[in-house]
Amino acid sequence: MLVPKLETLLSKQITVQQGKQIHGCIIINRLYYLEPLLIRQLVPSSRSYSTGLAHYVQGILHHLQNPDAFSWSCTIRYLSQEGQFKDAFSLYAEMSRVGLCPSTFAVSSTLRACARIVDKIGGRVVHGQAYKYGLCTCVYVQTSLVDLYSKLGDMGTAQKAFDEIVDKNVVSWNSILSGYLKSGNLAEAKRMFNSMPAKDVVSWNSMLSGYARVGNMDQASIMFKQMPERNFASWNAMISGFVDCGRIKSARGYFDKMPQKNNISWMAMISGYSKCGDVESANVLFSKLPKKDLLSFNAMISCLVKNSKPKEALQLFDQMLKHHVDIQPDKLTLVSVISACSQLGDLRFGSWIESYMKSIKVERDDHLCTALIDLYGKCGNVQKASELFNSLEKKDVVAYSAMILGFGINSKIDEATKLFKSLIDARIPPNLATFTGLLTSYCHAGLVEEGYKCFAMMKDHKLTPSTDHYATMVDLLARAGRLQEAYEMITSMPMQPHAGVWGALLLACKVHNNAQLGEIAAKHCLELEPETTAYYSLLADIYASVGKWGEARNLRKVIKEKKLRNLPGSSWME
DNA sequence: TTTATTGGTG
Numbered sequence: 001m002l003v004p005k006l007e008t009l010l011s012k013q014i015t016v017q018q019g020k021q022i023h024g025c026i027i028i029n030r031l032y033y034l035e036p037l038l039i040r041q042l043v044p045s046s047r048s049y050s051t052g053l054a055h056y057v058q059g060i061l062h063h064l065q066n067p068d069a070f071s072w073s074c075t076i077r078y079l080s081q082e083g084q085f086k087d088a089f090s091l092y093a094e095m096s097r098v099g100l101c102p103s104t105f106a107v108s109s110t111l112r113a114c115a116r117i118v119d120k121i122g123g124r125v126v127h128g129q130a131y132k133y134g135l136c137t138c139v140y141v142q143t144s145l146v147d148l149y150s151k152l153g154d155m156g157t158a159q160k161a162f163d164e165i166v167d168k169n170v171v172s173w174n175s176i177l178s179g180y181l182k183s184g185n186l187a188e189a190k191r192m193f194n195s196m197p198a199k200d201v202v203s204w205n206s207m208l209s210g211y212a213r214v215g216n217m218d219q220a221s222i223m224f225k226q227m228p229e230r231n232f233a234s235w236n237a238m239i240s241g242f243v244d245c246g247r248i249k250s251a252r253g254y255f256d257k258m259p260q261k262n263n264i265s266w267m268a269m270i271s272g273y274s275k276c277g278d279v280e281s282a283n284v285l286f287s288k289l290p291k292k293d294l295l296s297f298n299a300m301i302s303c304l305v306k307n308s309k310p311k312e313a314l315q316l317f318d319q320m321l322k323h324h325v326d327i328q329p330d331k332l333t334l335v336s337v338i339s340a341c342s343q344l345g346d347l348r349f350g351s352w353i354e355s356y357m358k359s360i361k362v363e364r365d366d367h368l369c370t371a372l373i374d375l376y377g378k379c380g381n382v383q384k385a386s387e388l389f390n391s392l393e394k395k396d397v398v399a400y401s402a403m404i405l406g407f408g409i410n411s412k413i414d415e416a417t418k419l420f421k422s423l424i425d426a427r428i429p430p431n432l433a434t435f436t437g438l439l440t441s442y443c444h445a446g447l448v449e450e451g452y453k454c455f456a457m458m459k460d461h462k463l464t465p466s467t468d469h470y471a472t473m474v475d476l477l478a479r480a481g482r483l484q485e486a487y488e489m490i491t492s493m494p495m496q497p498h499a500g501v502w503g504a505l506l507l508a509c510k511v512h513n514n515a516q517l518g519e520i521a522a523k524h525c526l527e528l529e530p531e532t533t534a535y536y537s538l539l540a541d542i543y544a545s546v547g548k549w550g551e552a553r554n555l556r557k558v559i560k561e562k563k564l565r566n567l568p569g570s571s572w573m574e
Numbered sequence: 575t576t577t578a579t580t581g582g583t584g
Contacts, residue, residue, distance in 0.1 A: 174577040233579035433584035
């Protein structure tokens with residue numbers, strides 16, 4: 001049934017390319033109603049379907065000599081639907097410049113685009129124009145306004161826009177509801193929900209995820225049971241809700257009970273296992289996934305990266321390229337792949353990934369840039385990292401943290417502290433990673449007092465030091481020969497120190513010939529990681545260096561007897 | 575024409 005439509009469309013496309021004035025609006029409008037798969041056939045050899053299509057549709061519009069308001073509106077609506085929000089907005093601006101009166105179609109689509117990219121100024125401008133042209137009495141425009149101000153976090157204006165709607169429909173109610181939920185006002189949301197004249201599955205799902213977001217899974221479960229109708233989103237909201245509060249078994253329960261699963265369900269479950277470090281279970285699920293798509297590959301690759309398995313991540317990426325030719329990696333895949341490369345710390349990957357990005361024509365955005373800053377910083381090319389940092393459009397806390405660490409581990413302590421100051425000046429609140437970077441910088445420079453100050457500063461920013469922060473402090477103190485202080489730092493830790501913390505002390509004890517503390521440190525190391533024989537030999541070395549030959553010999557015997565072999569290359573050994 | 579669920583950088 002759709003095929004003849006496509007053919008007429010194709011014949012009209014040819015007319016357009018010959019430059020004849022025809023009814024372009026019909027083409028654009030038809031495109032909108034066609035099956036996505038058929039539309040894709042229209043776009044010749046495009047790597048990215050949506051951007052290719054966006055250019056195609058805009059091309060048709062600009063081919064017309066005098067496009068009318070309807071053609072403009074259809075194109076804007078099309079772009080907004082396809083997720084090309086910036087294009088939709090600039091087309092709207094162009095339309096007004098030409099002097100055409102915007103329609104309710106164009107306005108609501110543009111407002112939707114502004115809401116999605118959180119464009120405060122643009123949204124207000126469009127609102128003003130809609131008011132000027134008297135379009136603010138249309139439910140669709142009004143509902144879009146409610147959604148816009150909800151997404152901007154301006155609930156006062158959102159409520160005002162909502163009150164002005166005479167014929168409120170379910171979507172209008174749902175828009176204000178999700179606004180209150182997003183702003184964390186559960187009480188008001190609940191009040192709204194109860195006073196709704198009609199609820200649909202979206203209303204119920206919004207409430208579910210609202211409770212899930214604050215970790216109230218018991219209330220979410222109660223609502224889930226009460227729901228008159230459930231869809232994929234309802235089940236998936238429960239799964240990801242349980243995942244977020246660490247109740248992986250409950251999440252799995254819902255996953256197994258689901259009558260039908262979509263790829264999002266699988267992905268939520270895989271990322272759940274990833275978050276609690278259960279790579280094995282994630283792998284098992286991934287292998288069972290019937291139809292793997294880009295999203296599920298992204299989830300699995302990122303799982304491997306986050307759980308420090310960069311080699312496996314790159315292998316999976318390779319598999320994806322080889323055996324799933326229909327899947328094109330996107331920016332998110334690349335961010336994970338770059339992160340895997342930086343974990344491997346090999347500069348060769350840097351140039352490889354950059355040329356690869358060029359070959360598949362991926363535009364560099366700030367997220368990709370940040371990943372590259374981390375990569376170049378860790379591989380020793382600070383120059384390149386700092387060039388990338390300066391090229392960023394918006395410098396967020398993650399970019400700053402990556403760059404501070406990059407300076408720090410390349411012995412550029414002045415640059416690192418300067419950058420931290422400018423972060424504070426920019427009024428960007430530092431996070432745990434920022435302090436990891438700064439502490440590591442002081443550690444590399446051997447600046448104990450600055451390290452202490454930095455460690456204390458975390459409290460001022462309402463941050464609690466993690467095990468890694470303690471580990472860095474211990475490393476800093478121990479390297480400086482302040483072994484007793486390092487030991488006291490460990491004993492003051494509110495959490496269980498991991499082997500790396502004791503290992504740092506142990507290594508320093510060897511350097512500074514302190515057998516007493518070395519023995520304590522080694523004991524803890526062996527308790528936590530009995531398989532790592534490097535600890536035995538380190539302790540033996542310490543004994544030997546202070547002349548305790550007997551103990552040293554005994555230890556070496558133990559190593560031999562246990563037939564344990566030296567395992568060089570533990571992370572802290574470097 | 576307007577609403578809800580997923581994957582990311584330290």
